[in-house]
Amino acid sequence: MRHDDAGKFAAEFEAALEGKPSRADARALALGFRALPFQAPDALVQAALAVFPPPQRSQPAFRIRPVQLEGARGGADSRHMVLEAEGAQLRLLYDPSPEALYIVGRIDREGWWLDAAGETFPLTPGEAFEVALKPGDGPAVAWCADAEIVLPTLAELDSAGA
């Protein structure tokens, strides 16, 4: 079917809809089909995304310190660490028995997100949150509007002796 004859399309639409649409509507529809978007190549999309510069990231004033174990997750072999910065707090709990790293986040201000194992989780201020990372996963990354923090891996937590 040729695409250069909107009138022919329009007639077909009219016939298909048993004369219900006006000729103008049928012609509009025909023109729309003639102008459907193309699949944009991925390289084009990536180039377009790169036009917008990434946010300036500065090294946040984070510190990691071991703390007393808390709650049901605490156990003789558990490691428990606190990551603190600018009033926000991310709490890490390493429990070696299921070989999983739990990250519990308490977010104190807007704009905090936690990204782990390739997934993104929106967090609202004050919301508690946890995610399990399997050994071998890449490092978890948390970030706020202007800072990025690579959280310790399981091995790093272990060697830290927390």
Added chain:
Amino acid sequence: MGLARGEVDWERLVARCRAGDQRAWEQIVRATSPMLYGIARRKGLSEDDAADCVQAAYVALYRSLGSLEAPGGLRGWLATTAAREAVRVSRIRRSRETADISTLEDTLAADEAEADELAAQAERGASLAAALAELGGRCRELLTRLYAGAGESYQAISEALGMPVGSIGPTRARCLAKLRAILERSGFFRDEAYQAEVGPPL
């Protein structure tokens, strides 16, 4: 007033971009790049020229983020920007091949009119694509093959969709009726540019 399903809140996306939100920019790019690429390709540009044309539109947008007067019309703004660039590049390519004896004024006026038409068509196509996406399933597949493809025969469509040839016609009518309902709800037929182009209902 809230947005209908499938509608994009361009104004909010622009506001987020102004605040430095890279994700908002990504949403804009993913929502509009097929339309912009379609504009450039339909104008006859090569893949490379089309990619450059689209890139130029996004660079222009980035530079204009702070000064856009009507962010709600972002899609149209991008379409017009890409269309003007496509027409400009196309003219340059043509002038290398043929002796161009038109005056500069004539050329610019013709370019602008053509770009506006290209942009309007592309917006129409993008609106229809959104409606087809909402329609979904076999209806979308059937109508796209019938009207937007390379002209497949009923037999080929029948084999591709596993649908008897005899039921293509009735199915098409039902699908068109559903599509029309979606388009009416979205204001597709009320678009002023449309009415100007297609004229008043007969």
